[in-house]
Amino acid sequence: xxxxxxxxxxxxxxxxxxxxxxxxxxxxxxxxxxxxxxxxxxxxxxxxxxxxxxxxxxxxxxxxxxxxxxxxxxxxxxxxxxxxxxxxxxxxxxxxxxxxxxxxxxxxxxxxxxxxxxxxxxxxxxxxxxxxxxxxxxxxxxxxxxxxxxxxxxxxxxxxxxxxxxxxxxxxxxxxxxxxxxxxxxxxxxxxxxxxxxxxxxxxxxxxxxxxxxxxxxxxxxxxxxxxxxxxxxxxxxxxxxxxxx
Amino acid sequence: xxxxxxxxxxxxxxxxxxxxxxxxxxxxxxxxxxxxxxxxxxxxxxxxxxxxxxxxxxxxxxxxxxxxxxxxxxxxxxxxxxxxxxxxxxxxxxxxxxxxxxxxxxxxxxxxxxxxxxxxxxxxxxxxxxxxxxxxxxxxxxxxxxxxxxxxxxxxxxxxxxxxxxxxxxxxxxxxxxxxxxxxxxxxxxxxxxxxxxxxxxxxxxxxxxxxxxxxxxxxxxxxxxxxxxxxxxxxxxxxxxxxxxxxxxxxxxxxxxxxxxxxxxxxxxxxxxxxxxxxxxxxxxxxxxxxxxxxxxxxxxxxxxxxxxxxxxxxxxxxxxxxxxxxxxxxxxxxxxxxxxxxxxxxxx
Numbered sequence: 001x002x003x004x005x006x007x008x009x010x011x012x013x014x015x016x017x018x019x020x021x022x023x024x025x026x027x028x029x030x031x032x033x034x035x036x037x038x039x040x041x042x043x044x045x046x047x048x049x050x051x052x053x054x055x056x057x058x059x060x061x062x063x064x065x066x067x068x069x070x071x072x073x074x075x076x077x078x079x080x081x082x083x084x085x086x087x088x089x090x091x092x093x094x095x096x097x098x099x100x101x102x103x104x105x106x107x108x109x110x111x112x113x114x115x116x117x118x119x120x121x122x123x124x125x126x127x128x129x130x131x132x133x134x135x136x137x138x139x140x141x142x143x144x145x146x147x148x149x150x151x152x153x154x155x156x157x158x159x160x161x162x163x164x165x166x167x168x169x170x171x172x173x174x175x176x177x178x179x180x181x182x183x184x185x186x187x188x189x190x191x192x193x194x195x196x197x198x199x200x201x202x203x204x205x206x207x208x209x210x211x212x213x214x215x216x217x218x219x220x221x222x223x224x225x226x227x228x229x230x231x232x233x234x235x236x237x238x239x240x241x242x243x244x245x246x
Numbered sequence: 247x248x249x250x251x252x253x254x255x256x257x258x259x260x261x262x263x264x265x266x267x268x269x270x271x272x273x274x275x276x277x278x279x280x281x282x283x284x285x286x287x288x289x290x291x292x293x294x295x296x297x298x299x300x301x302x303x304x305x306x307x308x309x310x311x312x313x314x315x316x317x318x319x320x321x322x323x324x325x326x327x328x329x330x331x332x333x334x335x336x337x338x339x340x341x342x343x344x345x346x347x348x349x350x351x352x353x354x355x356x357x358x359x360x361x362x363x364x365x366x367x368x369x370x371x372x373x374x375x376x377x378x379x380x381x382x383x384x385x386x387x388x389x390x391x392x393x394x395x396x397x398x399x400x401x402x403x404x405x406x407x408x409x410x411x412x413x414x415x416x417x418x419x420x421x422x423x424x425x426x427x428x429x430x431x432x433x434x435x436x437x438x439x440x441x442x443x444x445x446x447x448x449x450x451x452x453x454x455x456x457x458x459x460x461x462x463x464x465x466x467x468x469x470x471x472x473x474x475x476x477x478x479x480x481x482x483x484x485x486x487x488x489x490x491x492x493x494x495x496x497x498x499x500x501x502x503x504x505x506x507x508x509x510x511x512x513x514x515x516x517x518x519x520x521x522x523x524x525x526x527x528x529x530x531x532x533x534x535x536x537x538x539x540x541x542x543x544x545x546x547x548x549x550x551x552x553x554x555x556x557x558x559x560x561x562x563x564x565x566x567x568x569x570x571x572x573x574x575x576x577x578x579x580x581x582x583x584x585x586x587x588x589x590x591x592x593x594x595x596x
Binding site for chain 1: 292293294319320321322323325326327329333335336337338346347349350351394395398404
């Protein structure tokens with residue numbers, strides 16, 4: 001029952017897919033724009049998550065600082081928060097009237113909402129926890145004695161992290177990055193709330209799907225197929241390259 | 247003195263307080279049972295743990311001095327360490343593992359690679375220099391771990407149970423090999439082991455640690471001939487008794503009398519080799535002997551012979567051949583007579 005419930009909708013998607021006109025549906029300028037924007041934004045969000053998420057994962061896994069439990073709880077909030085609430089929260093923080101956004105706008109004239117930057121911010125907000133949790137788990141599972149060995153060989157903390165710890169947890173980092181990227185690619189709620197839906201600048205694939213469903217259902221199905229394919233590919237990557245090996 | 251250490255550290259419920267010195271070129275083995283705190287000592291020397299009190303000085307350089315607030319982090323200590331299961335970095339090739347320390351200490355890739363290749367060659371593993379550690383055998387991994395520790399020309403070499411990860415046959419080869427390399431090494435070496443054979447074979451001097459305290463210090467020969475605690479005696483296969491000497495007889499703490507080879511007075515230890523103990527069904531007589539009644543408390547195979555634990559007036563261990571054991575009909579609880587020639591009994595001041 002449960003399997004049927006989970007799988008049937010996907011099968012329906014495949015049955016109703018306009019296979020013959022798939023090529024032309026996916027090559028319209030709007031779709032190509034949405035696809036390009038999605039890939040760019042999701043990749044940027046993943047990159048940002050890697051740069052700021054890995055150090056945080058290290059702090060969570062390796063240090064004994066006070067409030068670490070609280071920190072971890074805060075990191076996991078976006079995982080369970082409805083994305084649309086995340087979008088509202090981002091708007092209140094970084095919007096033109098936001099807590100941070102208003103002084104920023106007054107000082108520099110920069111405003112995030114309804115820009116491509118906003119898309120990246122929204123996606124990072126929602127997807128980064130996947131990376132952090134994944135990397136933290138890998139760091140905890142890694143044998144810390146290798147770090148001891150590196151220290152006795154004259155490597156300081158930074159060198160040890162770069163040349164020993166990071167290579168040892170590389171599979172975990174890669175798995176986390178793939179998860180993060182996939183999540184960012186499918187982001188809808190926070191994006192539409194914080195960034196809106198402007199063709200070419202903020203209208204990513206999921207937004208395009210939602211919009212197309214009303215005007216051109218066939219195009220919506222075609223786009224959904226692309227997203228489904230990406231999801232399956234992600235699963236396949238994780239399974240073959242990392243999950244199976246461990 | 248090259249290394250001068252007095253280490254006071256709390257290890258769980260066990261207070262560790264141990265002092266020792268190691269000269270240049272000298273190999274000191276810290277021998278002790280599991281949980282005696284000996285590995286903690288090594289971690290302190292490496293800077294991976296820090297003492298509560300005492301000091302660690304190496305050639306005049308202070309590594310640890312809690313009273314003065316000195317605590318040099320591991321990566322700034324001129325040391326090399328070989329870990330119990332080698333801990334070769336799995337993502338680096340053999341030669342890159344050896345080059346790691348040189349690179350971390352700021353040498354160029356080229357210079358470090360050159361020195362590392364030289365060390366790999368010295369270990370006769372040049373054919374394996376580009377493979378990953380997981381395809382090395384235990385003995386090969388051990389040699390690479392040693393090369394990695396020595397490549398940075400450390401002033402202090404630390405070995406943590408260097409042979410315990412190896413199977414019995416490899417162990418013999420690697421032990422001989424390690425001995426050879428330690429002889430070439432000019433710095434001080436501290437080796438931690440629970441295996442008395444490794445300690446005897448590799449060390450110039452032993453420090454025996456039990457429950458966080460030094461119980462005996464001496465050369466391997468000294469320690470093996472004159473153990474001062476039950477643990478050491480059992481390690482070297484001797485029965486250890488304590489008592490008070492008056493001339494050539496020793497009154498043991500439990501009142502039993504032992505005839506010994508050399509005359510002395512005052513508190514002594516008495517050590518008896520298991521091979522020197524003869525077992526009989528009926529009481530033997532004749533030349534000046536020690537003869538005690540005993541019951542068999544255990545029989546275990548020991549190499550070619552059987553090791554028999556005896557309870558009685560004098561607790562002893564005896565080695566007998568399987569034939570003799572069959573003849574004597576030795577089973578748990580058998581009553582026997584144990585006899586030892588006075589000339590086979592060593593007594594030394596306690």
